[in-house]
Amino acid sequence: MTITHLVTHSGGFHADELLSSVILTRLFPKAELKRTRDHKWLAPADDKIIYDVGGDYNADAQVFDHHQRPSPLREDGQPFSSFGLIWAHYGHQYLTSLDVPADNIEAIHVAFDRKFVLPIDLLDNGAMEPSVAGPLSDLTLPAFFESLKPVFDDISPTAYDDAFFATLPIARSFVEAQIGNITAKARAKNIVMEAIAKAGASPILELPMGMPYGAALDEVGADHMLFVVNPRGEDWTLNGIKLSKDTFDQRADLPAAWAGLTDAALEEACGVKGAKFCHNALFIAVADSREAIMKMADLAVREAR
Incomplete structure (x- = not known):
């Protein structure tokens, strides 16, 4: 079944569903991204992926929420946000779409999860305080995305949707740059290994x-x-x-x-x-x-x- 809709919640947005949207809109570029809390849209279907809303985590039904109790946890007991769930299920496919060499996909999937996805998961779930970044706490990626929300007196009925879709390509650039850097480090590692062997x-x-x-x-x-x-x-x-x-x-x-x-x-x-x-x-x-x-x-x- 073709995916025709990517469904997440309306209103204010956070880093987790924004970054999830980066992954999913690349994999399903023809699908409509729908921001809503209408229960009709939150009903699972073969042609929809529902994330950060829906009250369930069921990969078979293509529903990836983390707000319900019990909430989904990683093998080590740390919490998932919707981004972590989407990355766990679609990250390998996403890396393939970026032409990451097949031999490197698993290692890069793990590295990106550890360096980029997990911190988003922890912050979104309150498992890590923003204050751990000290004076830089207002310059973290989630805080940066928060700053791109509409100001309090923007009364346009489409303000949040407009801001979300304006922020999406910015978020995409961060994800793709991070993947590009990790992939480049993998290439560099092979070159350095050869140089170390040659140097003796x-x-x-x-x-x-x-x-x-x-x-x-x-x-x-x-x-x-x-x-x-x-x-x-x-x-x-x-x-x-x-x-x-x-x-x-x-x-x-x-x-x-x-x-x-x-x-x-x-x-x-x-x-x-x-x-x-x-x-x-x-x-x-x-x-x-x-x-x-x-x-x-x-x-x-x-x-x-």
């Missing part, structure tokens, strides 16, 4: 371009690596490797004598022709050629040891 016991990891590399280093336990080099435009960069994503501390800093120097001053300090720049915080240096940056990398390794 060397403390210098050479990559063909700038890319995320921390996950691959952690997975293979390449703790001996201290610096990363890669081309950047016409130049080459030498970067320190952070101890973790939660800190700016590095496995090794660049030589202190290079801090804040540029061009001739840096060439004199390190003795390498073509050295162009070293950040004052000693986490990145730049040279005009691979030969020059590799010489700087060797010097950095010697000082670090």
Whole structure:
């Protein structure tokens, strides 16, 4: 049976049904998105998907609500919102529609659920307080969507629907960007793994371009690596490797004598022709050629040891 209608509630909107709509409108682009609380529309049917309303969670009947008691829970006991339910049932299909490589779909489905879907679920169910974000609490994605609702004195009878449909493409851009970034990290991981194998016991990891590399280093336990080099435009960069994503501390800093120097001053300090720049915080240096940056990398390794 063809899906002809996607049905969610009318009135005010939240991140969960908005993001659910992102997934469903891509998978069923010809279906009409209906915002209503009319009981006639909330009756299950083969040609409808009903979500964030309906008082039931029944995947076979294509009803995905989470407000009833008992409410649906994940295997670990954490609550679903409608977004989590829709992602659990339609996420793989959605990733396929975005041309995510088949070999990566399961891993990306899990990663997106953990990083993006679960926080929405927890906030929507009151299982996590917005205040955990501290001063940034008003800049979270759910708060951002809330800010796009009509103002209190907008008395237009279509105000909420108009705002919902205006916000939908914005929400879509966030979802697709996040999926794109996770997918890119999966591609990068394969490249980095090959580079780690090629480097062997060397403390210098050479990559063909700038890319995320921390996950691959952690997975293979390449703790001996201290610096990363890669081309950047016409130049080459030498970067320190952070101890973790939660800190700016590095496995090794660049030589202190290079801090804040540029061009001739840096060439004199390190003795390498073509050295162009070293950040004052000693986490990145730049040279005009691979030969020059590799010489700087060797010097950095010697000082670090």
